[in-house]
Amino acid sequence: xxxxxxxxxxxLIKISYAPPETxxxxxxxxxxxxxxxYSGAAKNLTYLDLPNPRAWQPADTDWKLPADWQAIILxxxxxRLEKYRSFRxxxxxxxxxGACADKCHFYIGSGDPKNMPxxxxxxxxxxxxxxxxxxxxxxxxxxxARDLTVDVLKEWFYYFYQCTECRRCSAFCPFGxxxxxxTMMGRELLNLVGCNINWVIEPAANCFRTGNHLGIQPGGIxxxxxxxxxxxxxRTGIRVNVPINKVDADILFVTPSGDYFADPGTFTCMGxxxxxxxxxxxxxxxxxxxxxxxxxxxxxxxMVKRLNAKIYAEAKRLGVKWIxxxxxxxxxxxxxxxxxxxxxxxxxxxxxxxxxxGTRFENARATKMVHITEFTAxxxxxxxxxxxxxxxxxxRFTYHDSCNPARAMGLFEEPRYIIQKTCDHFFEMAEDTxxxxxxxxxxxxxxxxxxxxxxxxxxxxxxxxxxKKVVEKHGxxxxxxxxxxxxxxxxxxxxxxxxxxxxxxxxxxxANALVMTGEKERTTDLRGNDMNIDVDKSI
Amino acid sequence: xxxxxxxxxxxLILAALPTALSAVGLTxxxxxxxxxxxxxxxxxxxxxxxxxxAKSPVPFRISTTCGQGKSLPWIKSNPVESPAGYWxxxxxxxxxxxxFRSLFRNTDVAIVDGRPVYGSAKWLWFCGLLFHWSFxxxxxxxxxxxxxxxxPWIGALSALDGFFEIGIPTLYLSDAAILVGLTFLFLRRxxxxxxxxxxxxxxxxSLLLIAGVVTTGLLMRHFFPADLNAVKALxxxxxxxxxxxxxxxxxxxxxxxxxIFVLLAWFPASKLMHAGGIFLSPTRNLANDSRMQxxxxxxxxxxxxxxxxxYEDEFRGKMKASGLPVEKE
Numbered sequence: 001x002x003x004x005x006x007x008x009x010x011x012l013i014k015i016s017y018a019p020p021e022t023x024x025x026x027x028x029x030x031x032x033x034x035x036x037x038y039s040g041a042a043k044n045l046t047y048l049d050l051p052n053p054r055a056w057q058p059a060d061t062d063w064k065l066p067a068d069w070q071a072i073i074l075x076x077x078x079x080r081l082e083k084y085r086s087f088r089x090x091x092x093x094x095x096x097x098g099a100c101a102d103k104c105h106f107y108i109g110s111g112d113p114k115n116m117p118x119x120x121x122x123x124x125x126x127x128x129x130x131x132x133x134x135x136x137x138x139x140x141x142x143x144x145a146r147d148l149t150v151d152v153l154k155e156w157f158y159y160f161y162q163c164t165e166c167r168r169c170s171a172f173c174p175f176g177x178x179x180x181x182x183t184m185m186g187r188e189l190l191n192l193v194g195c196n197i198n199w200v201i202e203p204a205a206n207c208f209r210t211g212n213h214l215g216i217q218p219g220g221i222x223x224x225x226x227x228x229x230x231x232x233x234x235r236t237g238i239r240v241n242v243p244i245n246k247v248d249a250d251i252l253f254v255t256p257s258g259d260y261f262a263d264p265g266t267f268t269c270m271g272x273x274x275x276x277x278x279x280x281x282x283x284x285x286x287x288x289x290x291x292x293x294x295x296x297x298x299x300x301x302x303m304v305k306r307l308n309a310k311i312y313a314e315a316k317r318l319g320v321k322w323i324x325x326x327x328x329x330x331x332x333x334x335x336x337x338x339x340x341x342x343x344x345x346x347x348x349x350x351x352x353x354x355x356x357x358g359t360r361f362e363n364a365r366a367t368k369m370v371h372i373t374e375f376t377a378x379x380x381x382x383x384x385x386x387x388x389x390x391x392x393x394x395x396r397f398t399y400h401d402s403c404n405p406a407r408a409m410g411l412f413e414e415p416r417y418i419i420q421k422t423c424d425h426f427f428e429m430a431e432d433t434x435x436x437x438x439x440x441x442x443x444x445x446x447x448x449x450x451x452x453x454x455x456x457x458x459x460x461x462x463x464x465x466x467x468k469k470v471v472e473k474h475g476x477x478x479x480x481x482x483x484x485x486x487x488x489x490x491x492x493x494x495x496x497x498x499x500x501x502x503x504x505x506x507x508x509x510x511a512n513a514l515v516m517t518g519e520k521e522r523t524t525d526l527r528g529n530d531m532n533i534d535v536d537k538s539i
Numbered sequence: 540x541x542x543x544x545x546x547x548x549x550x551l552i553l554a555a556l557p558t559a560l561s562a563v564g565l566t567x568x569x570x571x572x573x574x575x576x577x578x579x580x581x582x583x584x585x586x587x588x589x590x591x592x593a594k595s596p597v598p599f600r601i602s603t604t605c606g607q608g609k610s611l612p613w614i615k616s617n618p619v620e621s622p623a624g625y626w627x628x629x630x631x632x633x634x635x636x637x638x639f640r641s642l643f644r645n646t647d648v649a650i651v652d653g654r655p656v657y658g659s660a661k662w663l664w665f666c667g668l669l670f671h672w673s674f675x676x677x678x679x680x681x682x683x684x685x686x687x688x689x690x691p692w693i694g695a696l697s698a699l700d701g702f703f704e705i706g707i708p709t710l711y712l713s714d715a716a717i718l719v720g721l722t723f724l725f726l727r728r729x730x731x732x733x734x735x736x737x738x739x740x741x742x743x744x745s746l747l748l749i750a751g752v753v754t755t756g757l758l759m760r761h762f763f764p765a766d767l768n769a770v771k772a773l774x775x776x777x778x779x780x781x782x783x784x785x786x787x788x789x790x791x792x793x794x795x796x797x798x799i800f801v802l803l804a805w806f807p808a809s810k811l812m813h814a815g816g817i818f819l820s821p822t823r824n825l826a827n828d829s830r831m832q833x834x835x836x837x838x839x840x841x842x843x844x845x846x847x848x849x850y851e852d853e854f855r856g857k858m859k860a861s862g863l864p865v866e867k868e
Contacts, residue, residue: 010653013650013653013654015650017733018732019732019733019735019736023736024736024737049843081595082595083595083596083598083838084595084596084597084598085592085593085595085596085597085819085821086597086601086821086822088591088592088595089592089595089816089819089820089821092588092592092810092812092816093810093812093813093816093817093820094810094813095742095810095813096737096738096739096742096810097642097663097667098663098731098733098734098737099641099642099645099663101733101737102646102647102648103646108648108655113733113736113737116733116737118737119736119737122737134808135808135809142542142545142740143739143740143741144739144740144741167603170603170822171603171605171641171644172641172642172644172645173641174635174639174641174642174667174817175813175816175817175820175823176603176635176641176817176820176821176822176823177820177822178601178603178822181601208845209845209850209853210850210854211850217854217857218854218857218858218861218863219857219858219860219861219863222861222862222863223861244863245858245863245864246864247864287854287858287863288847288850288851301598301599302842305842306842306843306844306845309842309844310844310845310847313844313846313847314847317847335830336829336830337599337600337601337829338599340829340830340833340834341598341599341600341829341833341834341835341836341839342836342839344833345833359611361610361611362831363608363609363610363611363623363828363830363831364830364831365830365831366829366830366831366832366833367829367830369830374610374611377611377614378611381611381613406604407603407604407605408601408603408604409604409608409827410604410605410606410607410608410616410617410620410621410827411607411608411610412606412607413607413610413614413615414610414611414614417614430657432646432657433657436604436605436606436620437644461655462655465654465655468654469654
């Protein structure tokens with residue numbers, strides 16, 4: 001990860017919130033390097049049967065759009081207005097009160113007024129007025145309407161790929177207008193004419209073919225998990241099983257592929273393996289459904305469904321009772337709010353019951369998929385785990401609520417309960433930056449690529465600065481989260497804004513503290529760091 | 540600034556309209572025809588817009604959760620901000636509609652010493668609430684012109700509203716409050732550069748039009764008294780579908796009427812429909828129970844998927860080589 005091409009933090013923080021001289025409709029978009037993502041590669045579009053595969057880049061003058069692109073977009077808008085109340089309503093009822101404006105991390109970090117959710121929505125709303133409302137057709141610009149031109153399309157692309165669909169604005173809007181819905185529709189429309197980004201489309205194509213975003217083939221998954229089992233044996237003296245594609249397991253475990261691909265996600269994944277071994281869970285990984293995340297969410301509703309279908313299909317094939325899901329953000333948006341509707345009913349599964357505690361997870365009785373922090377919190381509550389929080393004394397921990405579990409699930413207390421039982425040095429960030437007001441990592445929704453680095457650092461700045469505050473106040477050295485994208489992108493964000501803070505999943509924290517039956521004396525944590533340092537005393 | 544100017548001109552033209560009409564002897568247009576046209580526009584338009592939204596499908600259960608969801612029994616959930624059922628949704632909606640709950644969260648941000656600092660910014664919430672509530676009270680007070688005898692609760696409301704008995708005739712608190720609210724909302728839009736940047740013609744026009752209604756109303760109450768009996772006779776005429784062209788009614792009253800009817804007619808075509816739309820907002824009026832209850836998408840259709848068989852066909856050799864089980868040898 002290189003920050004060579006972007007301004008230094010002390011330069012980047014000089015943000016002006018003064019709007020430009022020219023009105024927003026007369027201010028063309030500037031594809032400045034570092035603030036946008038490369039286009040979707042033709043091979044990926046072709047693999048997914050998406051329209052208009054071609055070689056192009058957003059900074060090109062000619063985007064090689066189909067000849068009838070305007071008609072395609074407008075028909076697409078009409079179709080979506082008829083299919084989504086959210087879309088029509090959110091285009092109609094905004095009063096431009098501006099309450100959302102300074103809630104967006106991209107606006108806070110860039111000062112670009114088109115990153116105010118209200119104005120980002122107006123980019124689309126203005127076209128809606130022009131072609132779908134009487135006042136817009138008759139009064140044009142005075143009614144806030146404008147023609148759909150290539151420049152408008154480019155503006156859509158730039159700003160709908162500068163929104164992480166984190167829904168923070170929606171918590172503050174008096175009408176609950178959710179910019180994520182607008183962005184999703186905007187991206188669906190852009191996809192109709194072949195305008196998308198490779199960081200979304202390649203993972204989606206990979207996921208369709210290999211079962212996971214990173215394109216890891218079955219043998220690779222097995223090797224990675226076995227490698228983790230080696231590391232676990234090295235740290236604990238215990239050899240854990242790695243069940244894969246096991247027919248008739250009780251539980252299918254699905255987690256984002258980021259968890260078995262790279263640090264620091266792998267440490268979280270080791271945490272799962274250790275936990276499941278310790279409680280003797282009869283579970284299995286799957287190579288076919290080897291992805292909890294769903295980059296379809298950043299493409300179209302249809303793509304969400306295409307990629308998500310594997311989870312229920314695999315649960316049915318393997319004959320499991322129910323499904324357990326790992327730590328991931330947007331994955332849980334899909335599981336919690338879309339999966340059952342799209343690919344259910346899961347009537348071939350049973351209502352989830354913990355085989356260890358007997359607890360019935362009634363909140364998951366229809367979808368039949370339980371969040372790992374719900375599962376683990378229940379284990380701890382019922383005294384099924386032996387925990388030694390002092391093993392985390394070298395960690396001074398703060399917790400980042402990942403956007404989707406926060407604002408699309410209301411999952412706040414389960415991870416906190418686990419943290420409190422496994423770590424004695426837990427410090428919350430400022431109230432305005434956690435729970436339902438949590439700030440995004442700045443790189444979700446497919447924006448976590450290197451070419452977009454400046455925008456990521458800008459968008460993540462509010463989160464980073466909230467971390468910096470607890471670093472200064474409490475000596476925090478570790479940022480925890482329950483999201484795979486967070487684990488990857490917050491790491492870069494910390495390196496840039498708050499060097500010295502590393503990132504971890506909650507189940508890594510748990511695994512450090514987990515006293516396993518028959519373990520050898522633990523001297524290091526999962527990362528191989530000495531765990532006998534009490535930071536409290538060394539400060 | 541252009542949008543502010545055009546809005547102002549539009550409102551001034553509306554103010555001049557009644558005088559122009561009476562000059563050519565067409566006062567009856569405003570007192571006898573416009574009311575019915577405006578009400579018809581309002582009712583038909585309002586119902587049409589609501590029905591259009593209401594019949595649009597809600598394919599997914601997308602509530603925005605602002606509190607702990609219902610999960611394990613020992614974890615305290617927030618039944619209002621993350622409602623798990625019907626009553627929770629009603630409570631959440633009531634908070635939004637009557638108290639502007641979400642707007643109450645409002646903060647502002649400034650970069651201080653190289654980092655963003657979030658400050659409390661409740662003024663928007665307070666003045667928004669002030670404006671909407673006083674508007675509602677004023678509308679209810681005006682029912683006195685449309686019913687005979689005047690229902691006791693209307694009298695009581697008016698008495699309460701004029702509780703402090705400031706001036707003669709008594710200044711209604713709602714009148715003062717709506718002026719404060721409107722002034723804040725308008726000045727905020729004009730003075731704050733970011734607000735000015737996002738504001739459209741319609742944003743200024745709505746405020747100025749309502750300000751016109753309020754100002755003319757106050758002028759009649761405190762400076763150019765209208766003949767209340769004549770006003771009541773006119774209003775009762777509308778209600779009983781036997782309108783008469785009234786005599787002895789002032790020009791200010793005609794302007795007042797003109798503003799009101801334009802507001803009513805314009806309402807359904809404008810952003811003011813947020814008044815109805817808020818009830819249908821899927822992020823607020825849906826329970827956060829999507830893993831408990833199956834939600835149906837009416838247009839859910841089959842999609843092209845990659846089946847396990849296709850997957851195994853491609854990777855069978857590699858799976859066997861790694862010792863992973865396969866279905867077909």
